[in-house]
Amino acid sequence: MKQRKLGASDLMVSEISLGSWLTYGVGVEADNARACVDRAFGLGINFIDTANVYGRGAAETVLGEALAGRPRDRYVLATKLWGRMSDHDQGLSRTQVHKQIDASLKRLRTDYVDLYQCHRYDPDTPLEETMEALSEVVKAGKARWIGFSEWSPDQIEAAFAIPGVERFVSSQPQYSILWRRPEKAVIPVCRAHDVSQIVWSPLAQGVLTGKYDPDAAPPADSRAASDAMNTAISGWMRREVLEAVQRMKPLAAEAGCTLAQFALAWVLREPNVASAIVGASRPSQLDDNAAAVDLDIDPALFAQAEAIADAIPRARA
Incomplete structure (x- = not known):
């Protein structure tokens, strides 16, 4: 890997990382979650991403159990805050930052996270x-580095303009062949x-x-067919x-790979x-995904895929 x-930062992260949104503690049984974590490590994936709001703490709890006993310096662990954890707990206030990091560390069974991220901006x-x-x-010492997710260029610039504070090292946007918005402004500002x-x-x-x-029902074992995991997929399930x-x-x-590998290689380009x-x-699934890092795909094929995606009427999530 x-x-x-x-x-x-001084962090080296695997090009493929294991996330836990809508899966661990929510739509995937604990045994399967542990098996996925074990397989991730076996493939050389060292970066695990989660958030306090995933399953209202359930994902962090499952990952804490799955990671227990592993040498802490062998993996990079990231979590987030901002999402609603209760009627009184949401946002990025000083009170919430300190309260939520302590709760996350307890669930994750660790003394620190490598990356602590603002899940969204808090106006x-x-x-x-x-x-x-x-x-x-x-x-x-409760977090080594900080990051953000889905902040606008102006919000990013404003954070870097504040003197005497820690600097962000990561951005977590949605990005795929079907969703290229970060390319316009977020990536240049971050760079x-x-x-x-x-x-x-x-x-x-x-x-x-x-x-x-498009002419058949979703496979029974797929995310789209799962009531627990299909809450964010509807925008992508349009026929076009x-x-x-x-x-x-x-x-x-033509590139000699699966479509999933092709799509991941496109992102990593x-x-x-x-x-x-x-x-x-x-x-x-991790076996298939991890193989994407070793692909050398003709940029002309990527350009053709981009053209197909760009032609989708009102393509959005």
């Missing part, structure tokens, strides 16, 4: 307060500040595996999207991307 440096809290609180968490991308949904909730036939994805399959075949987060409900 190849690794890339994460922004201005109700002064940015200076958030940045100062995150800096306090780092100084306390200027030595911030790397850790991208979520590089397979568009699994749609870019090509397993969804599924038909476009089917037209990408011959490109992957961007130098500012440090890692692509994948979700897995069974270990075999």
Whole structure:
């Protein structure tokens, strides 16, 4: 498994990382979750991403159990805060930053996380307060580095303009062949500040595996067929999207790989991307995904896939 440096940090992260949104503690049984974590390590995946709000703490709890006993310096662990944990707990205030990091560490069974991320921007809290609180968490040794997810270029610039605080090293945007918005402004701003991308949904909730036939019901064991895991996939299940994805399959075949591998390799072609987060409900999915890092695909094939995606009417999640 190849690794890339994460922004201005000293962290080296695997190009494929294991995520836990809608899976562990939610739609995937604990035994399968542990098997996926074990397989990830076996493949050389060293980067695990989660968030306090995934399953309202359930994902962190499952990962804490699955990681227990492993040498802490053998993996990079990231979590997030901002999401609603209760009627009184949400956002990026100083109180929430300190409360949520302690709760996350307890669930994860560790003394620190390598990366602590703002899940979204909090317009109700002064940015200076958030940045100062995150800096306090780092100084306390509870997090090594900080990042953000889905912030606008203006919000990113504003954070870097605050003196005397910790600097962000990572950005976590949605990014795939079907969702290229970060390329316009977020990636250039991040590149200027030595911030790397850790991208979520590089397979568009699994749609870019090509397993969804526009003329058939979703496979029984798929995310789209699961009431626990299909809450964010509906935008990608439109006929015109599924038909476009089917037209990408011959490109992957010409490249000698699966469509999922092709889509992941496309994401990793961007130098500012440090890692692509994948979700897995069974270990075999990780085997397929991890192989993407060794592919050398003709850029002309990527260009054809981009043209197919760009032609989708109003393509959006």
